[in-house]
Amino acid sequence: MKDFFPILKSLKKQKIAPILLTLQVAITFMVLVNTAYMIGERSKKMQRPTGLDEANTFYIVTNFLSEPHQVIAEQNDILRQIRGVEGVVGATALPSLSLVGWGRYTDFYLEPNGNSVGFGGYLSSDEHALKTLDLEMIAGEWFVPSDILETDKEGTFLPSQVVVTQALAQKIYPDNWRDIVGTTLYFNGAPHHVKGVIKTLQNAWQFWSAVDATVLAGVNEAQPASPSHIAVRTQPGRLEEVMNNTVETLLKTPGRKIEKMSTMREVRQKAYKEDLATSKILTAIGVGLAIITALGIFGQARYNVSRRTQQIGTRRALGANKWDIVRFFMVENAVVSSIGVVIGLLGAIILNNQFVELLSINPVPLSYLLAGTVVIFILGQLAVIYPATRASRVSPAIATRGA
Amino acid sequence: MLIMKNLAKVFYADRIKTQALHPFDLQVEQGEFVSIIGSSGSGKTTFLNIAGLLEEHSEGVYLLGGQDVTTMKDKQKSAFRNEKIGFVFQSFNLIPELNLYDNVDMPLRYRKFTAAERDKRIMQALEQVGLAGRKHHYPNQLSGGQQQRVAIARAIAGSPAMILADEPTGNLDSKMAQGIMTLLKDINAQGTSIIMVTHDNEQAAQANRIIQIKDGHLSELKTLEKAIA
Numbered sequence: 366m367k368d369f370f371p372i373l374k375s376l377k378k379q380k381i382a383p384i385l386l387t388l389q390v391a392i393t394f395m396v397l398v399n400t401a402y403m404i405g406e407r408s409k410k411m412q413r414p415t416g417l418d419e420a421n422t423f424y425i426v427t428n429f430l431s432e433p434h435q436v437i438a439e440q441n442d443i444l445r446q447i448r449g450v451e452g453v454v455g456a457t458a459l460p461s462l463s464l465v466g467w468g469r470y471t472d473f474y475l476e477p478n479g480n481s482v483g484f485g486g487y488l489s490s491d492e493h494a495l496k497t498l499d500l501e502m503i504a505g506e507w508f509v510p511s512d513i514l515e516t517d518k519e520g521t522f523l524p525s526q527v528v529v530t531q532a533l534a535q536k537i538y539p540d541n542w543r544d545i546v547g548t549t550l551y552f553n554g555a556p557h558h559v560k561g562v563i564k565t566l567q568n569a570w571q572f573w574s575a576v577d578a579t580v581l582a583g584v585n586e587a588q589p590a591s592p593s594h595i596a597v598r599t600q601p602g603r604l605e606e607v608m609n610n611t612v613e614t615l616l617k618t619p620g621r622k623i624e625k626m627s628t629m630r631e632v633r634q635k636a637y638k639e640d641l642a643t644s645k646i647l648t649a650i651g652v653g654l655a656i657i658t659a660l661g662i663f664g665q666a667r668y669n670v671s672r673r674t675q676q677i678g679t680r681r682a683l684g685a686n687k688w689d690i691v692r693f694f695m696v697e698n699a700v701v702s703s704i705g706v707v708i709g710l711l712g713a714i715i716l717n718n719q720f721v722e723l724l725s726i727n728p729v730p731l732s733y734l735l736a737g738t739v740v741i742f743i744l745g746q747l748a749v750i751y752p753a754t755r756a757s758r759v760s761p762a763i764a765t766r767g768a
Numbered sequence: 769m770l771i772m773k774n775l776a777k778v779f780y781a782d783r784i785k786t787q788a789l790h791p792f793d794l795q796v797e798q799g800e801f802v803s804i805i806g807s808s809g810s811g812k813t814t815f816l817n818i819a820g821l822l823e824e825h826s827e828g829v830y831l832l833g834g835q836d837v838t839t840m841k842d843k844q845k846s847a848f849r850n851e852k853i854g855f856v857f858q859s860f861n862l863i864p865e866l867n868l869y870d871n872v873d874m875p876l877r878y879r880k881f882t883a884a885e886r887d888k889r890i891m892q893a894l895e896q897v898g899l900a901g902r903k904h905h906y907p908n909q910l911s912g913g914q915q916q917r918v919a920i921a922r923a924i925a926g927s928p929a930m931i932l933a934d935e936p937t938g939n940l941d942s943k944m945a946q947g948i949m950t951l952l953k954d955i956n957a958q959g960t961s962i963i964m965v966t967h968d969n970e971q972a973a974q975a976n977r978i979i980q981i982k983d984g985h986l987s988e989l990k991t992l993e994k995a996i997a
């Protein structure tokens with residue numbers, strides 16, 4: 366760092382240009398760190414597991430053909446047909462599914478007329494859901510066939526056997542979530558017996574704070590007024606084949622219609638479409654600003670090289686070798702970057718504190734600030750390499766002959 | 769300390785060949801004061817640049833301090849210039865953003881001196897040129913003569929074996945010029961060789977030796993009368 370102090374002094378003497386560049390670096394740093402953080406948080410959110418074996422799961426919606434009082438039987442028949450398709454691991458009917466955007470939610474109570482102890486999403490299914498939705502029991506027990514109620518009405522109002530996700534259990538029993546097993550949960554005016562706890566099962570809305578708080582009731586529901594929604598899990602890698610064969614099998618019944626069919630991959634893509642778009646915009650902003658700043662540094666360095674040709678030649682004549690000249694510009698850039706980052710850090714912290722209070726978001730973690738510092742440094746050094754090498758090629762003879 | 773044999777320089781620019789220096793022999797001993805005279809475009813600066821390792825010669829042999837300069841890489845040449853040669857330019861070439869102290873310090877920073885050693889050398893050099901009291905001033909706060917004194921301080925601070933000066937008084941009036949000449953003669957008296965390009969015959973006459981360049985041909989003059997003739 367033998368050039369450090371002279372460089373600092375000479376920057377101080379030049380004033381305006383270095384100050385502007387420093388501010389640009391500071392602003393870039395702030396924006397970069399904040400957009401990176403926002404993108405990071407989004408991608409974390411987008412990577413939360415639904416609990417399902419998403420790569421090998423799809424859902425299918427079909428119409429009912431029979432009389433209203435026979436729809437349950439018809440749905441069971443459809444399910445039997447699907448389970449008979451080669452490559453199917455499990456199939457189960459549900460009135461709603463992870464991330465689909467439609468479904469039911471409810472408040473939970475520990476006493477019939479007490480205060481709400483939490484809220485979450487409601488799903489219902491039969492004992493086949495364990496395999497079909499790839500659920501992991503972590504406490505208590507899974508449904509036995511005799512637990513399952515059948516109804517052609519909305520099942521939420523029936524007193525039922527339920528399992529809950531760990532996230533919901535933790536909400537209701539923060540100290541020991543296992544305590545929920547065996548208790549009675551009241552919702553929609555009915556008591557429900559909690560049989561067990563499953564690790565993960567997201568409900569219908571990814572943007573909802575309670576997306577991981579799900580109750581799964583042992584109710585096989587089929588309502589005449591609405592079509593049958595069925596989730597199907599296939600053996601690994603056989604998704605497409607099974608989807609085709611399922612459709613073929615179901616359509617053997619005259620009048621059967623496939624109203625909708627969608628893979629869980631598509632469901633996830635649709636659910637996070639906006640987040641993905643926002644992330645792309647944020648990335649574009651971050652990258653764009655970084656490029657502008659890199660160009661700014663590049664331009665400033667190039668201008669400095671041509672403006673200081675005489676000085677560079679003099680330095681060369683008086684003993685600086687080529688590498689000394691390259692290093693001079695690199696160190697100069699590092700000084701500008703450092704000051705910029707320090708200002709940017711202060712700015713980011715102040716801005717962030719405001720945001721944290723105003724919008725109740727989490728402060729940007731230290732790791733992002735550190736990564737931002739590294740990125741700005743590398744960016745600056747890369748931008749300055751070319752002008753610096755050009756400077757190093759200035760002939761020392763410039764000193765006597767003039768530029 | 770400086771031996772040139774059959775040395776010549778050719779420039780090629782825009783497919784035009786310029787024989788800036790025709791083959792010549794020259795030897796300069798330690799402690800000599802040599803002045804170079806000649807009309808504009810005759811090759812004086814070219815000679816000085818080659819002598820000072822700022823430019824490469826095209827033909828012949830150049831031994832500097834016993835070393836063949838054609839074998840030296842950029843790094844060695846830079847170090848050699850830094851340690852063994854002091855440069856004084858017609859337009860001073862001080863760095864405007866640095867004060868006098870830092871200007872004199874600049875070449876010293878490329879050497880492995882301690883801060884204390886550098887400080888001692890800077891102050892000694894500034895004292896020798898009579899500007900120690902203005903070390904915090906910037907070049908644009910000085911007269912031309914004073915700026916050239918700072919440049920001389922910068923040239924001698926590293927204790928070079930030789931000082932190369934290209935028209936050091938070219939931008940100064942005669943009174944200031946004589947001050948610079950006196951300073952250079954003092955430095956020479958302390959053992960440092962000096963090669964100085966000048967337009968001024970009176971100044972040239974103050975050297976031990978006078979070399980005239982005419983259209984790239986070097987010749988040594990026994991007396992100044994010949995130069996004027």
Ligand SMILES: Nc1ncnc2c1ncn2[C@@H]1O[C@H](COP(=O)(O)OP(=O)(O)OP(=O)(O)O)[C@@H](O)[C@H]1O
Binds near residue numbers: 786
């Ligand atoms: N880089 C170059 N390319 C081509 N020709 C050059 C180059 N440098 C110098 N010359 C030519 O070499 C010759 C000698 O130039 P030089 O600068 O040595 O002259 P000089 O004696 O120092 O002149 P002055 O008194 O005007 O400074 C001139 O004809 C000049 O045009």
Ligand SMILES: [Mg+2]
Binds near residue numbers: 813814934
């Ligand atoms: Mg010249």
